[in-house]
Amino acid sequence: MQPLSWREGFIKVYGLEGTFLSPPLEGWTMVVGHLPAAGDPALLALLENASHQFGEAFYFATLGTVSYYAWARAERGVVRRSFASVEGDLVMNVGERTDEEIELGVGLEDSDFSRDEEIPLALAGEWVFNPNDLDMHTELCGPGWFVPRS
Numbered sequence: 001m002q003p004l005s006w007r008e009g010f011i012k013v014y015g016l017e018g019t020f021l022s023p024p025l026e027g028w029t030m031v032v033g034h035l036p037a038a039g040d041p042a043l044l045a046l047l048e049n050a051s052h053q054f055g056e057a058f059y060f061a062t063l064g065t066v067s068y069y070a071w072a073r074a075e076r077g078v079v080r081r082s083f084a085s086v087e088g089d090l091v092m093n094v095g096e097r098t099d100e101e102i103e104l105g106v107g108l109e110d111s112d113f114s115r116d117e118e119i120p121l122a123l124a125g126e127w128v129f130n131p132n133d134l135d136m137h138t139e140l141c142g143p144g145w146f147v148p149r150s
Contacts, residue, residue, distance in 0.1 A: 001146065001147050002145070003143035003144070003145060003146075004020070004145070004146045005143055005144075006022065006144060008146070009022075009032070009144050009145075009146050010032065012146055013032050016034070016149070017149060018033055018034065018146055018147050019031060019032065019034050019035070019146070019147045019149075020032045020033055020144055020145070020146050021144050021145045021146075022144045023142040023143065023144050025129070026128075026129060028128055028129070030131070034149060035059070035061075037061075037068075037070075038059075038061065038068075038070035038072075038082070038084030038091055038092045039084060039086070039091035039092050043059065043072070044072070044079050044082065044094070047059055047082075048078065048079060050074070051076060051077055051078070052077035055076065056073070056074065056075050056076075057074045058072065058073055058074075058124070058127055058128055059071060059072040059073075059082075060120040060121065060123065060124045060131075061120060063117075067085070067086065067087050068084075068085075068086050068087075069084065069116075069119055069120055070082075070083065070084035070085075070120065071083055071124070071127075072092070072094075073098070073127060079094055079095070081095040081096070081097070081098055082094040083097075083101070083107045090109050093109065098127075100123060100126035100127060101123065103126075104119065104122055104123060106119050106123065118132075
């Protein structure tokens with residue numbers, strides 16, 4: 001692991017070089033980079049373990065080039081909600097839609113939000129905070145940690 005600034009960490013993540021752990025923001029730490037994909041049982045296990053350890057854990061992912069949209073929420077060791085679609089195929093759907101999903105009109109098996117990479121980020125804004133709004137958080141300080149892929 002090595003300490004890196006947000007900018008350096010994100011550049012390495014987008015280069016598929018590893019995973020970046022942010023400094024705390026509003027009591028949360030973001031893990032950005034290589035994680036199990038939606039539909040992989042390892043993802044739900046990771047969220048269950050993290051939420052057991054920390055109380056809550058969230059997952060948000062989007063990749064417009066392959067119409068990959070996913071989100072999940074776990075509390076106290078239990079995945080309460082997860083949803084993911086890849087190329088229009090449902091690959092993960094656990095739990096009831098949340099009020100926030102209903103308000104945004106997402107999380108349905110037949111949802112048509114293809115090529116809208118903002119949907120998972122908007123939901124992140126409702127559940128925790130929207131990563132697109134990081135520049136508004138003046139309390140961000142200090143380096144994060146970068147973990148290279150092995």
